[in-house]
Amino acid sequence: MTFTVLTCEFMHESNTFSRYRTGLPQFQADTLLYGDEAIRARRNANTELAGFMDVADVAGWNVVHAISAHAVPGGQVTKAAYDHVAGVILDAARSNRSRLDGVLLGLHGSMVPEFCQDGEGYLLGLLRAELGDDIPIAATLDLHAMVSQDMVRHAQILVSYKTYPHVDMRETGAHAARILDRAMKGEVAPRTVRAHVPMLDEANSGRTDIPETLALYDRAREAESRGLLAVSVNAAFTGADVFCVGPTVLATYDSRDPGAETAARQVAEELAGAIWQRRAKKRNVFIEIDEAAAEARFWRADKPLVIADYADNPGAGSYGDSTALLEGLLAAGVDGAVFAPMVDPQAAQELHRHTQGETVTVTIGGKGDPAFGGGPLTVTGVLRRLSDGAYVGDGPILGGLSHSFGPTAVIDVDGIEVLVVSEAQQMIDLQQLRAFGIEPTARRVLVLKSMQHFRAAFEPIAGKVVVCDAGALATPRAERRAYVRAPRPLWPLDKDFERPVSRSEAV
Structure with missing residues (x-):
């Protein structure tokens, strides 16, 4: 049949x-x-x-x-x-x-x-x-x-x-x-x-x-x-x-x-x-911005240091435009680094009015909610790449699938290449860098807006992975978000209670 x-x-x-x-x-x-x-x-x-x-x-x-x-x-x-x-x-x-x-x-x-x-x-x-x-x-x-x-x-x-x-x-x-x-x-x-x-x-x-x-x-x-x-x-x-x-x-x-x-x-x-x-x-150890910046500044191993920008993960619905970590890296003098992505269609549009090789001043990020991860950041750098944002994944998650960041630019700000994109996506595939002229294995530091999925493609090329909570919308500090519809008590918002037994239901 x-x-x-x-x-x-x-x-x-x-x-x-x-x-x-x-x-x-x-x-x-x-x-x-x-x-x-x-x-x-x-x-x-x-x-x-x-x-x-x-x-x-x-x-x-x-x-x-x-x-x-x-x-x-x-x-x-x-x-x-x-x-x-x-x-x-x-x-x-x-x-x-x-x-x-x-x-x-x-x-x-x-x-x-x-x-x-x-x-x-x-x-x-x-x-x-x-x-x-x-x-x-x-x-x-x-x-x-x-x-x-x-x-x-x-x-x-x-x-x-x-x-x-x-x-x-x-x-x-x-x-x-x-x-x-x-x-x-x-x-x-x-x-x-x-x-x-x-x-x-x-x-x-x-x-x-x-x-x-x-x-x-x-x-x-x-x-x-x-x-x-x-x-x-x-x-x-x-x-x-x-x-x-x-x-x-x-x-x-x-x-x-x-x-x-x-x-x-x-x-x-x-x-x-x-x-x-x-x-x-919990297994994750969340480091602060200053600690992440210090580690990045002095990293000198053969393989790149990967810093997961955990709290600004677009894959968890965060805005992807938090600037606090980038600002900390710049203040510490980190170079040989990549910061990806910075989700900011307005900044991407502004950069597309220029030509590759120009030195450009642009304000990026901080537009979703400055209370979570920092406000807009004005930077000056060399415009390395302009693109329509298209790429085809080749890793364990996106292999064979066509995607696009929309209008995309790479601006080199004091040795940190910032991938400015129009469409929100988390970093889970090496082609999300290679398609825009960035070879991840040739950089000292990779700062990736992702919680966990980045590990499938990026952990194999990493010398070390650290996880940073820079305070964006997906911060692990759940008490910063106001839960009003979720039933209580609820761990970890509430601590002094026990789960009732025999809760399985059949329908």
Whole structure:
């Protein structure tokens, strides 16, 4: 039998503390592709859709792909943008309803539109209302998903990444697709249990390059090898002030297996309990600006020093235009360095009025919110490169995918090459420098606006990695952000409480 499956990708991690909004232009700047065009662009890369198609091709599915929509993390998604993308998905479901056997969605799990706190749960509810209860729905999620009860209620199958840096998107897509295929064949009847942990996020944000957090995901894989269909550990996202904030553990099981629900509940509770017990055991050591600048000034090893500008990570919805760290590096006389990116479309436009080789004075950064990471900084330097911002990734995360920073310039300010870009992106691929005339292995110091994803491509070329909290919007000091919708008590905003036991839920 040939199954007909509706597929889509609709992904955004929404920072509710951002002053900005994420509209359709932000999706267009990253990924907004329809139907077969999306399949052609994303089929041979590390994407959820590629994983879907890996299984679909072997199984002989008839795939109806509605849309692939992805925007860089930022402020809440506008109603207009959400309605457009969701509308394409719902129209495809409606027009193909009579022949659909299943639905397979690539979601993030931390999308917050302007009109509700749970973008994925809302979308899944709309799909379920349109298609009824009989059609199985599977969804992939980012490791940093905040999973609501509605998400678990409306999708029988949920599978999250198991790596951070995220390098298993395609694998995760294929995992979800295989379970859906078995469900459509009647081999399994999937259901999911959910255990929630009252924390902002897992102590190390789900980092799988450290043993204590990797152990959570190893245990999840072990449970899968013993018969559970999928076990997902979601570290959550501190940038969203919503009712469903916090880490969750999901266990998808075959409801026809007499012992499977009990096993699912047990592993979900075990892993949720482990997250809670390790809540104070953070691995990252956050250094101050002066310490980072001093280390950069005297670094003389064969490989570059990498400084992660953690708090100004555009991949967590920060503005990407914090100037405090750059100002500290300049004041310390650091040279042979790269600072990337400085997200400032106005400055990029101003630099594009000049020619390469000119000495230019320009004011950069500090426009998002000077209270987080510093105000505008006026600098004078030599304009080394002007570009339209286009590049093709070749690393573990972006390999084979075309992206653009928009109008981009490189200005050399006293020995620090500043990559000034128009579109917000975090640093996760060497081509984000090489495409603009900067060879990262030939620089002493690389200052990268990223929390963790930079490690996939940049750590192998680094002599040392340090992490700096320069006070921007994604600062690890959560008390600087005003959480008003998140349920309390909540670690680490509140300390004197214990997590109740037996919190796993089945729907």
